Amino acid sequence: MPSLLTNPLRVGLRQERVITPQCIVIFGASGDLTHRKLVPALFELYRQRRLPSEFAVLGCARRPWSDEEFRQKMAEALADEIREHPSAWDSFSQGLFYEPVDLQQSDHLVRLAGRLEAIDRLRATRGNRTFYLSVSPEFYGSGCRALAGAGLLADPERSRVVIEKPFGRDYGSAQALNKVVQACAKESQVFRIDHYLGKETVQNILVMRFANTIFEPIWNRNYIANVQITAAETVGVEERAGYYETSGALRDMVQNHLTQILALTAMEPPGRFDAEAIRNEKAKVLQAARLAREDEPWKCCVRGQYSRGGSAASPLPGYRDEPGVNPNSTTETYVAMKLFINNWRWQGVPFYLRTGKRLPKRLSEVVLTFREAPVHLFDAAGGAPTPNQLILRIQPDEGAEIRFEVKAPGSGMRSRPVDMAFSYDDSFGEPSDEGYVRLLADAMLGDPTLYTRSDEVEAAWRLYTPLLELIEEAPWQLPVHPYEARTWGPAAADNLMAEDGLVWRRP
Known part of the structure; x- marks a missing residue:
């Protein structure tokens, strides 16, 4: 019988629920x-x-x-x-x-x-x-x-x-808005949307983890050394200057999109596959998350702002040159930070979050880097063995890949890294639905699984409150570092990783 992955069947792959009138x-x-x-x-x-x-x-x-x-x-x-x-x-x-x-x-x-x-x-x-x-x-x-x-x-x-989104501007305003909304309707009627959760590959994080016994036993601090979550954009602020000047990357991307991906990546297995069981586990993760340096939050976060870049043939303006932007703006278009999750599964494992505009490539991905082998038995072609990695590609090339070491051709026992990849388009022969297609269908069906519950929203805002307070009250402690358009962000973000002997993945 042909494999579904190698010989995709176009008929019968979708199993959709019926939306009522x-x-x-x-x-x-x-x-x-x-x-x-x-x-x-x-x-x-x-x-x-x-x-x-x-x-x-x-x-x-x-x-x-x-x-x-x-x-x-x-x-x-x-x-x-x-x-x-x-x-x-x-x-x-x-x-x-x-x-x-x-x-x-x-x-x-x-x-x-x-x-x-x-x-x-x-x-x-x-x-x-x-x-x-x-x-x-x-x-x-x-x-x-x-x-x-x-x-x-x-x-x-x-x-x-x-x-x-955005549901509130900080922890206090999110709490106040929740009180208003819940006074008007039951929680079961309220659907707080985050379009990232409508992406097939974000939902696939759950399937990869909980439908495959090869992954779940090693999805913990005993085997995983660190996790990187990246959402990179090649575009600038475009027509959104009015909104962006009052939000910045921390509110616009980190508090919702990246934090939801973090929750799905780190959550415990739900007791059953239903909306409340999944949202319970996501909320627990966010309540256990903390900045790597709560006493000195400026040491675990880097803010950046793109400056002029591109090429002579195709120059790109800096953020402060964009229409509608204050020429002295200190709004961040880039954020990198380090978090920990204080629970049994993830204690001591650093989670690195990164997002930015005017970066070299558009992509969203989760990279789980596994611990090195305790003894290096073989010489590596690159000087040292590359740690195994599982890379979940959320967009635009939806899929996943595993990076592991194999023997390099030739005499001797030298290893080299190779990738084994899965692509949604190649495997299923049809493009994934755009996020709003799935989310609108779920809302009309009354299914809140991919929507954010009130306690999730508040836990996410609470996590970033120390950073938001710094930006408002002591911005000199969390300055905005310039980075040239179409580069991978400011040098300070590289230093954040270098302190742990790591580097950002640059596809």
């Missing part, structure tokens, strides 16, 4: 996220026949658009997909509607409730509603209050609310 209501529907991610993801679900015929999308924003204008705007955003699937768009677009709404105006919410009832009758969506807050973070709390005040979150079985 549904109306998804997008607040901030005139914004970039709706055009680039949300409606394209819903169209993809429709094309895959994972949306029922009884569905509707109601866009809401302050702009006085009509249903037809909203459909036209979405058609322009999806022009390439529509050219390939015109008939699918014709039927999908009939479920798109628009209602001008200001969440701060109570009469607008009354009108919205009436429009939803009309859509329920027209599209037979049976009162099942998912409210997506794609609005400025300052309106998350008031938006939930407005929906609850209008009675739109009263039924926990048929209504839910999806909240975009």
Whole structure:
């Protein structure tokens, strides 16, 4: 029988759950996220026949658009997909509607409730509603209050609310926002989204660990020497200067994306595969995590900011040269740090987190480096044996590889490292869904497995509180180091690793 990995079967690989009749209501529907991610993801679900015929999308924003204008705007955003699937768009677009709404105006919410009832009758969506807050973070709390005040979150079985990141700016604000949200809806109705968790390869961390007996017995401090988690981007701040100047890489990437990957990598096996069991274990890991130097946090973290770089033919501006950025900005576009997890499995194993903009390569990966053999019996071609590594590639080349030593050809017994790789595209013959496709489907299904629970959010913010306080109160202790665009970050980040006799992996 042919192997699934070597001879992928295109039929029957997906085992999808059926979404009930549904109306998804997008607040901030005139914004970039709706055009680039949300409606394209819903169209993809429709094309895959994972949306029922009884569905509707109601866009809401302050702009006085009509249903037809909203459909036209979405058609322009999806022009390439529509050219390939015109008939699918014709039927999908009939479920798109628009209602001008200001969440701060109570009469607008009354009108919205009436429009939803009309859509329920027209599209037979049976009162099942998912409210997506794609609005400025300052309106998350008031938006939930407005929906609850209008009675739109009263039924926990048929209504839910999806909240975009960032959920708070620090530990205190995350706690306050959680109190507001939980006063408006039950925790089971609240879906705090992190689009990284929608990636197949992030979910694959769980399968790699808990479905393979060759990995789980060695996934601990006895065999693993250190863990590196990297999220590198080649782009600069682009059009996000207004947001980025108030957040920086620590809030924008580390507190959510990298920390969620850390939790999945380090969590204990759940007692069963369900949402609460998995989220319980993730929360425990984050509650056990700490900065490597809690007494002197500036010694375990490096902040950087990209300066001008590139080439003479293709120069790249520095962060302070970008439109909308303060020319004296001290906002970090790069962060590297060292953490420990104080539990039985990971005691003493350093976790290194790194993210940055304008780096040489776009990639996200987890690298687990194993301890060296206790005795070096063989000479190595490179001077010393390379430690074994397991590399989980999250993007863009989704897959995994194992690095181990083999005998080099020729006389003598010299070893050299080789890689054994797995690729999603090569093995399954189809590209992975974009993260929002999976996450929107899960929200409409009421499955919170890949969403962040309130205690997870608060534990993540608590972990980085000492660094955030330093940036606010004593920034000279955690300065921003410049690094040239399209390099791997400031020298200070290399020194952070060199203190432990290590180097960052540079693919």
